[in-house]
Amino acid sequence: MVDAVSAISAVTLLALVTIATRVGGVWIMSCVTITPRVEAFLKYMSVSVLISIVAATTWAAGPRIWLGVGTAALVMIASRSAVGAMLAGTALAALARNFGF
Amino acid sequence: MTGMAVDIPSSGKVEHPRFTASGVWCGCVEIAPIAAFVIPFGIAFGVAASAKGISPGISVFMSVAIYAGASQFAALDLWYAPLPLVTLALTVLAVNARHILLGAALAPWLLQIPIIQRLGALLLLSDANFAHTMAARDRGETDAGILFGSGLTMWIIWIASTAVGALAGSLLGDLSRFGFDAVMVAYFTAVIVGWWKGRSDLFPYITAAAVAVAGTYILPPGWHIIAGAVAGGTVGVWRHG
Numbered sequence: 001m002v003d004a005v006s007a008i009s010a011v012t013l014l015a016l017v018t019i020a021t022r023v024g025g026v027w028i029m030s031c032v033t034i035t036p037r038v039e040a041f042l043k044y045m046s047v048s049v050l051i052s053i054v055a056a057t058t059w060a061a062g063p064r065i066w067l068g069v070g071t072a073a074l075v076m077i078a079s080r081s082a083v084g085a086m087l088a089g090t091a092l093a094a095l096a097r098n099f100g101f
Numbered sequence: 102m103t104g105m106a107v108d109i110p111s112s113g114k115v116e117h118p119r120f121t122a123s124g125v126w127c128g129c130v131e132i133a134p135i136a137a138f139v140i141p142f143g144i145a146f147g148v149a150a151s152a153k154g155i156s157p158g159i160s161v162f163m164s165v166a167i168y169a170g171a172s173q174f175a176a177l178d179l180w181y182a183p184l185p186l187v188t189l190a191l192t193v194l195a196v197n198a199r200h201i202l203l204g205a206a207l208a209p210w211l212l213q214i215p216i217i218q219r220l221g222a223l224l225l226l227s228d229a230n231f232a233h234t235m236a237a238r239d240r241g242e243t244d245a246g247i248l249f250g251s252g253l254t255m256w257i258i259w260i261a262s263t264a265v266g267a268l269a270g271s272l273l274g275d276l277s278r279f280g281f282d283a284v285m286v287a288y289f290t291a292v293i294v295g296w297w298k299g300r301s302d303l304f305p306y307i308t309a310a311a312v313a314v315a316g317t318y319i320l321p322p323g324w325h326i327i328a329g330a331v332a333g334g335t336v337g338v339w340r341h342g
Contacts (some may be wrong), residue, residue, distance in 0.1 A: 002182045007159045010184045014176060014193045015166035021197040022226045026211050026219070027206020034205050039332045040341045046199040046306050047296045048333025049192060050171060050289040051306055052313030052326045053178055057286050059314045068283035069290050082228040083141045086296070089287025090145075094279050 068093030105178050118213040118242045120222075122180055128250025130234050139229070140262045142288065145264020149284045153177050157267035163264035167258055169227065171292060172196035174285045179323050195330040203231045207248070210238065214245050225252025244332035305339055309333030 002010075027035065058069050072089030076082065122315070143164065146167055150160040155177075163173050172193045179189050203226055204211075230251035237247050272306045275278070312332040316325025 001154060002180065002184055004159070006182070006184055008162065010186060010189060011159065011163050011166055013186060013190055014172070014246070017194050017206075018167050018169050018200070020196050021194065021200035021224045021226060022204060023220065024208070024305060025201040026208045026223060027204075028201065029205045030212055031210035035203070036341070037338050039202060041338045042198045042202055044337025045195050045334030046197075047293060047304065047332050047336075049195045049326060049330040050293050051309040051333060052316075052329025053175060054286050054289045054293065054324065055310035055329070056150050056313045056317050056325055057178070060206035060317065063291075065283055065286060068287050071296050072290040073288040076291045080295065082288070082291040082295055083138065083250030086145060086284065086288045087141070087292035089290065090281060090284045093287070094281060097279065 064093050064096040067096050103186070106259050110231045117243050119242055120214045120246045120249070121247065122217040123249035124244030124246025124247075125253070128230070128233070128252070129254045130250075131237075131247075132230060135229055136258045136306035137226075139170075139255060139258050142174060143259050143262025144266035144269070145284045145288060146173055147263040147268070148270045148281055149174065149177055150263075151267050151270025151273075152281055152284075153180050155180065156266075157264065157271050161260060161264050162266040164260045167193070168259060168261070169197050169200075169220065170259070172194070172286060173287070175326070177285060182235075185323050187323075188327065191327050192330075195327065199228075200226060200294075202323055203228070206235070208229070210243075210245060211248075218245065218249070219234055219269035222249040222252065225249060225256050227252060227255055230255050291334075302337075305337040308332075308336045 025034075054069060058065055068089040070086040071092045075088040076085035079085070136318075146164070147157070147160050150163070151157070163176070167173055167176075175192050175196050176189055177184055179192060204223060209225075211222065226248070230248060233251045234245075234248040295309040296302075297306075309329040309332055313329030315323045320328060
C-alpha cells in the first residue's frame, strides 16, 4: 500500500510535470519554432507510451487479457467508438474471469 | 482526452484577440455534448484506481490536479510502494508531451492576450477543448475565453465522473475478482487503434512494443515504458524524415 503523504506528494509532482507540458508549447513558441521533426517525435512518443504499456502488460498476462485487448482492437476498428471498445474489452475479460481463465 | 488527435492547422496571428466572460460561458455550454463522452472514461479511471487500492480521495485529487486521462491511467501501472517517482514523472511527461504541440498551435492567439487569462486557459488545455477551440477559430472566433470555458466543463465532468467510479469501486471491494483489471489495456488499445494513420505507423508502433517487452527483462521496473516511448518516437522521426 502507498501511504497518503507519498501519494499526495507524487500526484503533486505529476501535476507539475503536466502543467509544464500545457504551458510549455506557448512558452517555446515565444522563443523558437517547432520543426516538423520535433513534432513527429512528440506525436510518436505520446502514442508509444501507451503501446509500451499494452505490449508489456499483454506479454506478461494470460489469455484473459489477450481476449480483452483483442476485443477492444476489433471493436475499435469496426465501430471507431473508444467507449464501446473499452467496455467490450473489459466486459469480455471480466466474463472470462468468471469462467475460470 | 479520448481521441488524442493532434492536427495543427496553419497558424497566423489572430485579429482582435479577446478573452471575455461571454466567451467563457459559450465555451462552457457548447462543449457539453462532447464532454458527456468523457463520463465513461472518468468512471473507468475511478474504478481502475480503486482496483489498484487507491482511496477515492486520492483518485479524485489525481483528476483535479493532473486532469489528463491517458497519463493518469499510465500512472496507475506504476502505482506501488515505494512509488517510483522518476519513472512516474518521465512516463507522465512522455504521455502528455503532445500538450506542447497543442499549446504551440494556440500560441499566435494566446500570446496576444494578458498573461493571467493565458495561463488560466492553458491550465485546462486538453485534446477535446483544443479541438473545439480550433474549430471555433476556423469559423472566425477571436475570443480565447472559449478555450477556458470549454476546459472548465471538461475538468468538472472529469472530476465528477472519477468520483463516481472511485466510490463505486470502493463499495464493490476488490474489483480484480470481477476482472476489471482489463479496463486500462482495453482503453489504451482503443486509443492506439484510433490514432493509427496508416502503414507508415507500423514500424514505429512495432519498435515501441518490441523495445518495451524486451525492456521488462533487462531494465529496472517501469523503465521499459520510457525505453519504448523514446524508441517509438525516434523511429517515427526517422521514418518521416
